[in-house]
Amino acid sequence: MSQAAEKDPATPALAKDGAGGVRSRANGEFDGLRLSGLTKSFATFTAVDDLDLDVPRGSFFALLGPSGCGKTTTLRMVAGLETPTSGSIVLAGKDITRSKPYQRPVNTVFQSYALFPHLDIFENVAFGLRRRKQKNVDAQVKEMLDLVELGSQARKKPAQLSGGQQQRVALARALINKPEVLLLDEPLGALDLKLRRNMQIELKRIQTEVGLTFIHVTHDQEEAMTMADTVAVMNKGIIEQMGAPAELYENPQSTFVANFLGQSNLVEGRITGRSGDVVNLDMHGVPVSVPADRAHTDSERGWIGIRPEKVLIGAPGEELDAPGNTVPGGVVTDVSFVGVSTQYLVKMPWGQELQVFQQNTGRAQMFRVGDDVELSWRPEYAFLLDPSQDAHAGAEQVGADG
Structure with missing residues (x-):
């Protein structure tokens, strides 16, 4: 089907809610994440093909699709881990297409939690703040651990926690940096089914409380539909259809969406x-x-x-x-x-x-x-x-x- 955003990317978006619309600053400048003509080609194939996409600020947005559809490549380009072949990435009005990963106001939570095994939970979460020599580190870490309901586990080492608890530590460590966008790359893939479903609810609760933009990449239809305000279904480097989960499920516009979602x-x-x-x-x-x-x-x-x-x-x-x-x-x-x-x-x-x-x-x-x-x-x-x-x-x- 068509790309998600058949529009002039220079045209300011109007304010709408977080369920598929877009919001803009008072001066008309779009304050979310805007991908325009984003393409990533490798030697033998094009992973992402001329992608136009607006992600509203403060929304929970899911990129959903099978392996090889381009969703992870898209996320890696936003994170600065892949360089686009062409197109642009604009976040909060600033072009970050060629910015280094550390220069971008984004953080990524991966399926592998990448916690520091020698540090306790408190210090894992505090790591970024201490590195930047910020003040009031203890108060900020305590607030973040309370948010992810791990305040009582602060002095334990990662190996002493369950998979779901480790995932919440990784989330707290990313959120404490107050990124413009939090990128979630198959974050629940290593968890068992029951724990994964509990974490879906937890992730949505946390996103609602902090009000940050979450972009969640997953191949799990239930995961995307449970958490996201808006789901973009990707296939072969393009977006087949985008909208609220119920809209995509009840009124699919292509056979791919009809079969992939349920x-x-x-x-x-x-x-x-x-x-x-x-x-x-x-x-x-x-x-x-x-x-x-x-x-x-x-x-x-x-x-x-x-x-x-x-x-x-x-x-x-x-x-x-x-x-x-x-x-x-x-x-x-x-x-x-x-x-x-x-x-x-x-x-x-x-x-x-x-x-x-x-x-x-x-x-x-x-x-x-x-x-x-x-x-x-x-x-x-x-x-x-x-x-x-x-x-x-x-x-x-x-x-x-x-």
């Missing part, structure tokens, strides 16, 4: 008519409709998309609470009980298997492999994507770090 059923359909705010389609002989503002193609065909949790499943003839798009003739081919939901695969008359996630409320009928079923969904939950795009894009991503 899971989607994508079924080929032919447009039979457009009426006001509705697009009508023929889906293998079944009439269905999609809201016009969720139709992202000018073609007469397209991929009809519906999220598995939006699909209802019932016995043939059963009345389902989803009038408008009812698809008969399904046969259950797989059943997976995953606790909060039961996940079905249902083979449709045209041979395609659709996914259905049914909440385990105890009120719905459970089906078994071989059962005949009908599927249904509300038209307002569906979306329509360009037929020229790969229906499997984003579903399985492998590659080098990036």
